[in-house]
Amino acid sequence: MKTWKALAAAAALSLTLAGCGGGTGASDNKLTVWLMDGSAPDVLIEELNKEFEQSHPGMKVDYQIQQWNGIQDRLTTALTSNDPPDVIELGNSQTAQFSSEGTLLDLTADADGMGKSQWVPALAESGAWEGKQYAVPFYAANRVVVYNKELFQQAGITQLPTNRDELLATITKLEQTHGADPDFQSLYLPGQSWYALLSFIWDSGGDIATGQGAEYKGALDTAQTREGVEYYQQLVKTSATSAPADTDEAEPQQAEVYAKGKVAMMIALPWEVQTAAKTNPAIAELSSAFPIPSKFPGKTAPVFLGGSNLAIPGGSADADAAKDWLKLLTSQKYQTKLADSGVVPGASQDTSALGKNPVSAAMAVASKDGKVPPPVPQWAAIESGQNPLKDMMTAVLTGQKTVVDATLEANDKITRLLAANN
Structure with a gap:
C-alpha cells in the first residue's frame, strides 16, 4: 500500500475515534480556509468572513489563497496532518479521490442546511461517494x-x-x-x-x-x-x-x-x-x-461543468464553525454574488445574474445540461x-x-x- 494511502487510513481511523464532530485537537478559535487563486472575488470573501466573525465572537478567519500548481500534493499532506485547514476547495475531478480516502468529513446530515435542494446536480454528484456527501458545490463554468x-x-x-x-x-x-x-x-x-x-x-x-x-x-x-x-x-x-x-x-x-x-x-x-x-x-x-x-x-x-467543491477535512478542530461558514457561503445572498462575478453558482440554480453579459448568459443557458467525468478516485490521474x-x-x-x-x-x-x- 502506498504511503499516502496508509496515512489516509490512519487519519480516517482517528476521525472515527474522535466522533463526527471533527478532529481531536482543541479549537484555536481560528478558522483556516483554503481557496484557490481566482476562485472568488476578494471583496466577496472579505464580506463573508466579516459576517461570519460577527456571528462567531472570538473566532477569526485565516483566509489563505492557494495555487493550483502542486495542490494535489499539498492537500494530501495537509489532510493527513495533525492540524489541517478547516475548509478546503477541491476541483470537482479531485473530490472523489479524497472522499474515498476517508480524510473528509461526512456532510450528509448537514447538506439540507447548506441548500442541497438548489445544488447544481452534476457538482453535487461529484462531491458524493458511496451514498454519502463529502463536499458542497462551490462554483462551475462551462464552454x-x-x-x-x-x-x-x-x-x-x-x-x-x-x-x-x-x-x-x-x-x-x-x-x-x-x-x-x-x-x-x-x-x-x-x-x-x-x-x-x-x-x-x-x-x-x-x-x-x-x-x-x-x-x-x-x-x-x-x-x-x-x-x-x-x-x-x-x-x-x-x-x-x-x-x-x-x-x-x-x-x-x-x-x-x-x-x-x-x-x-x-x-x-x-x-x-x-x-x-x-x-x-x-x-x-x-x-x-x-x-x-x-x-x-x-x-x-x-x-x-468544470468547477470546484468545498469540503471540511476530517481532522478539523473547528468542524462545527466550518459548517457554519459553508452555510453562509451557500446562502442565496452569497450565491448571487458568485453569479455576479461571472461563474455558475454551485449551490443555487438561479443564474439570472449571469444575464448581464451575453457570453455569461450563454454559459448559464448551457449549464442546465452540465455533466462531470466519472466520480471515481482514478479519474483525476487520467485527466492530469x-x-x-x-x-x-x-x-x-x-x-x-x-x-x-x-x-x-x-x-x-x-x-x-x-x-x-x-
Missing part, C-alpha cells in the same frame, strides 16, 4: 461558442446556429466570405480540446466511461461515441483550422489567437474573452456567444496524466488511426486506468 460579431455581420449571418448542421453551414458561409485571408479561421479548434469533444460525444448519446460506485470502465467503444468523434473531425476539416492537432486550447492559448481579430469562433470559457481583451481591448465589445449546438432541435449540447482522449483525437485528426481503431485503443486504456488500485 460556449464565442464569436466575433463583426466577422459574422460581414458574412451576412443574422441567425445564430441552433443545431449541428447549422453550425457547419455557418462555417461554410464564413469561409466563403473571409477564406481568401490566409490568417482567417472560421473556427479555431485544437485537436486535443477534449472538454469540447465531450459535448459532442454526450450529445450523440455516447460516453467516456460508465459504471456504478467504484466500478467504472471505458465506454468509447460504441456507435454513439464514434458519431461524436466524427462530428468533431468534421468541424476541424470544414473550418480548416490552423490549430495544432497534438495540443489543447492552452498551447498556444486560444484566447491569444482569438485576440488578433481573425478568428470567427472558438469553443471557450467566458473569461477567455477578457484574456483576449488584455491584448486587444476592442475584442470584448466585438464578442458574443451561443451554447454549443445539439443535433436535436430545440436543445443545446451537454457541457462539461497522458489523457487517452487527447491521444485518440490526435491519432484521428492526423490520419494515424481510424475512428474505430482510435476509440478502441483509448477505451482499453481508460478501462485499465479506472481499474488501477480498485
Whole structure:
C-alpha cells in the first residue's frame, strides 16, 4: 500500500475515534480556509468572513489563497496532518479521490442546511461517494461558442446556429466570405480540446466511461461515441483550422489567437474573452456567444461543468464553525454574488445574474445540461496524466488511426486506468 494511502487510513481511523464532530485537537478559535487563486472575488470573501466573525465572537478567519500548481500534493499532506485547514476547495475531478480516502468529513446530515435542494446536480454528484456527501458545490463554468460579431455581420449571418448542421453551414458561409485571408479561421479548434469533444460525444448519446460506485470502465467503444468523434473531425476539416492537432486550447492559448481579430469562433470559457481583451481591448465589445449546438432541435449540447467543491477535512478542530461558514457561503445572498462575478453558482440554480453579459448568459443557458467525468478516485490521474482522449483525437485528426481503431485503443486504456488500485 502506498504511503499516502496508509496515512489516509490512519487519519480516517482517528476521525472515527474522535466522533463526527471533527478532529481531536482543541479549537484555536481560528478558522483556516483554503481557496484557490481566482476562485472568488476578494471583496466577496472579505464580506463573508466579516459576517461570519460577527456571528462567531472570538473566532477569526485565516483566509489563505492557494495555487493550483502542486495542490494535489499539498492537500494530501495537509489532510493527513495533525492540524489541517478547516475548509478546503477541491476541483470537482479531485473530490472523489479524497472522499474515498476517508480524510473528509461526512456532510450528509448537514447538506439540507447548506441548500442541497438548489445544488447544481452534476457538482453535487461529484462531491458524493458511496451514498454519502463529502463536499458542497462551490462554483462551475462551462464552454460556449464565442464569436466575433463583426466577422459574422460581414458574412451576412443574422441567425445564430441552433443545431449541428447549422453550425457547419455557418462555417461554410464564413469561409466563403473571409477564406481568401490566409490568417482567417472560421473556427479555431485544437485537436486535443477534449472538454469540447465531450459535448459532442454526450450529445450523440455516447460516453467516456460508465459504471456504478467504484466500478467504472471505458465506454468509447460504441456507435454513439464514434458519431461524436466524427462530428468533431468534421468541424476541424470544414473550418480548416490552423490549430495544432497534438495540443489543447492552452498551447498556444486560444484566447491569444482569438485576440488578433481573425478568428470567427472558438469553443471557450467566458473569461477567455477578457484574456483576449488584455491584448486587444476592442475584442470584448466585438464578442458574443451561443451554447454549443445539439443535433436535436430545440436543445443545446451537454457541457462539461468544470468547477470546484468545498469540503471540511476530517481532522478539523473547528468542524462545527466550518459548517457554519459553508452555510453562509451557500446562502442565496452569497450565491448571487458568485453569479455576479461571472461563474455558475454551485449551490443555487438561479443564474439570472449571469444575464448581464451575453457570453455569461450563454454559459448559464448551457449549464442546465452540465455533466462531470466519472466520480471515481482514478479519474483525476487520467485527466492530469497522458489523457487517452487527447491521444485518440490526435491519432484521428492526423490520419494515424481510424475512428474505430482510435476509440478502441483509448477505451482499453481508460478501462485499465479506472481499474488501477480498485
